[in-house]
Amino acid sequence: MLFDAQAAADEARLRATELAGRVAQLRVPDASFTRAPDVDESAEYLPTAEIAARAEFHPHESPWLMWLPLVVLAALSVVGGLINLPFTDSLKRLEIWLEPSLFEHEAHLGVGGGGLWALAIVAVAVGLVGIGGAYLVYIKTRVDPARVELPVFAHGWYFDEDVSAFMGGPGEAGFEASARFDRNVIDGAVNGVGTIIRTGASYLRRLQSGFVRSYALFVGVGAALLLALFLTRASL
Incomplete structure (x- = not known):
């Protein structure tokens, strides 16, 4: 019995040591946390600490698992244009x-080679101007975004607001x-x-x-x- 008690005490101390080690590994983030925590870091936080950290959330680049498919699609779109x-x-x-699949039913634009070159140059120029302007406004912050960004753009075409209004109003009523x-x-x-069957069965079981x-x-x-039925039919 003394041996069993000693073994139980040793096991209890071992479990207490493991529990203390796990608690020590749980890191509580600083209250002045100003950037979005990474996935690997936030996985180690306690739920309440994670909520406190994400309260100071700021926009950041998506992980590679999200932007890599977009890069692949962009590269394939370039390849599709080049061919x-x-x-x-x-x-x-x-x-x-x-052409063998379309059987010459495709639509042809009546634009010459010069017109196509002009359209391509204008499209590329407009795209470069937009990219350069966005770089100066949002990356270099040389211009206040509020001066060049219309309210409809700042609110994302009011898409989220409209969806929220619909879901909270007629959408909720419909649901x-x-x-x-x-x-x-x-x-x-x-x-x-089921109620009819259950009620009928309760009466029939009697x-x-x-x-x-x-x-x-x-x-x-x-x-x-049966006798009455036979006698009735015989009398008829």
Whole structure:
């Protein structure tokens, strides 16, 4: 018994040491945390500490798992443009490759090579101007964004506001009506059938009393009914 008590005490001390080590590994972030915590760091925080840290959340670059597919799609879009340049017929490789499938039903634009070059130059120039302006405003912060950014852009085309207003107004009412219909009509029909069967079975089970005299009574009543039926048909 002394050996068992000593072993139990050693095991208790070992568990206490492991628990203390785990608690020591839980790091509480500083209250002056000014950047968004990384995924690996926030995984070690306690829930309350993580909430406190994310209260000071700031926009940051998405992890590679999110931006890598976008980069791949952007590269493929460039490849798709290069294999079907509209300046000469020899550069329209994609169009030539798809011609057997389209059977010459594709639409042709009545724009010459010079016009296509002009459109391409204007499109690239506008894109470069937009990229340069965004770099100066948001990266270099040489211009206050409020001076060049319209309210509709600052609010993201009011998309989130409109979705929130719809979901909190008519959308919520529609969802509640759908839930009531499902609860009262669909579930009510299913539950009603079950209630009818359960109620009918509760009455029918009373006939199964287990007494022989009850079964003999039913047999006698049935025989009397059959006899009455035969006599009635014979008299007709």
